[in-house]
Amino acid sequence: MSQSGSGEEYWKANVSLIVKLLVIWFLCSYGCGIMFADYLNQFMILGGYPLGFWFAQQGSIYVFLLLLFIYAVRMNALDRKFGVRED
DSSP: OOSSSOHHHHHHHHHHHHHHHHHHHHIIIIIIIIITHHHHTTSEETTTEEHHHHIIIIIHHHHHHHHHHHHHHHHHHHHHHHTOOOO
16 A cells, blocks of 8 residues: 555545444434334325335335445545555
């Protein structure tokens, strides 16, 4: 690594990013789809579907795809910052 930080800092930033994204995914999939579903079901979206049901069926999948995109963008930024870019 001929970069502005050590390998340990790189992996620490990588693990920190992964933990944050997994917490968000857990809150959206398990939290919104199961734990808070009864509360969220009082709100209707997209053609009259309850919000808790939507999170359990589709919302958590959309959030997961968004988190994958965010992870790729943030990892590219980290790779550039630490000088481990592959191209």
